[in-house]
Amino acid sequence: MRVDLTNVVREYHTGGHRVRALDGLTLQINGGEFTSVVGPSGAGKSTLLQLLGALDSPDSGSIQFNGTEIGTMTDEEQSTFRRHQVGFIFQFFNLLPTLTAWENVALPMLLDGKKLRHVRPDAVHLLSLVGLGNRIDHRPAELSGGQMQRVAVARALMMNPPLILADEPTGNLDSATGTAIMELLHHVARDDGTDRAVVMVTHNLEAASRTDRVITVQDGAVTSDVVPIPAPVGGRHSAGVRDQPTEIIPTVCHGEFTSHLLVADPPRRGGRHSARRS
Secondary structure, three states, rough: OOEEEEEOOOEEEEEEEEEEEEEEEEEEEOOOOOOEEEEEOOOOHHHHHHOOOOOOOOOOOEEEEEOOOOOOHHHHHHHHHHHHEEEEOOOOOOOOOOHHHHHHHHHHHHHOOOHHHHHHHHHHHHHHOOOOOOOOOOOOOHHOOHHHHHHHHHHHHHOOEEEEEEEEEOOOOOOOOOOOHHHHHHHHHHOOOOOEEEEOOOOOOOHHHOOOEEEEEEEEEEEEEEOOOOOOOOOOOOOOOHHEEEEEEEEEOOOOOEEEEEEEEOOOOOOOOOOOOO
């Protein structure tokens, strides 16, 4: 799976002013990766997510999904694309309160014209995969925040889409529950045998540092694209970690513009695989 955005421009007109949310953005999203998108408010993160999910169209530029242009699709074509190719996860879960957990998970199939009784086994199976096999008949009001987000993850997987878009999926959760959701999203991206990509917009630096790739967007353009490497906390692998090349990732934390230090492409040091081996 691969999405290529090339020179993408998206402008909005509000209050008599023209706002360029994306300004010639060029980016590639790859299958099998869990990518986070960070940056200050108004940087273009949400606009990027909407374009990736065919919820909006660019004013100019190209957005290709596996070689197919999605930016110029008709409304009907975009609707079909969203239903079959994209799964959405939201900060506030967006579950229907009158439906049980399995019925919420089955909803995308129902919108695709399938019968409820035919899709129940798949919905129950997905709930089991996210650790809610014993909560299939519970309604959202009977679930914790973390459990509701797990239902949302299962729902996003119902159509087996190659692209998952997550908008602040840990923003309404405590840190421990958020960590569990991050581990689940890692599994969704890499460990279930698919070539699926997960793209997450977040203001949470700690959550972003746990992803495979961190993309910073500012003023509608990509300003940084790095692979975070967790620093060892002592032991024989910690030596020299401060000497590795780094890159500063600007983002927002608690409403303030700040930065986060990430290690990018560290050189090998010592051992038979070292570049210095003679």
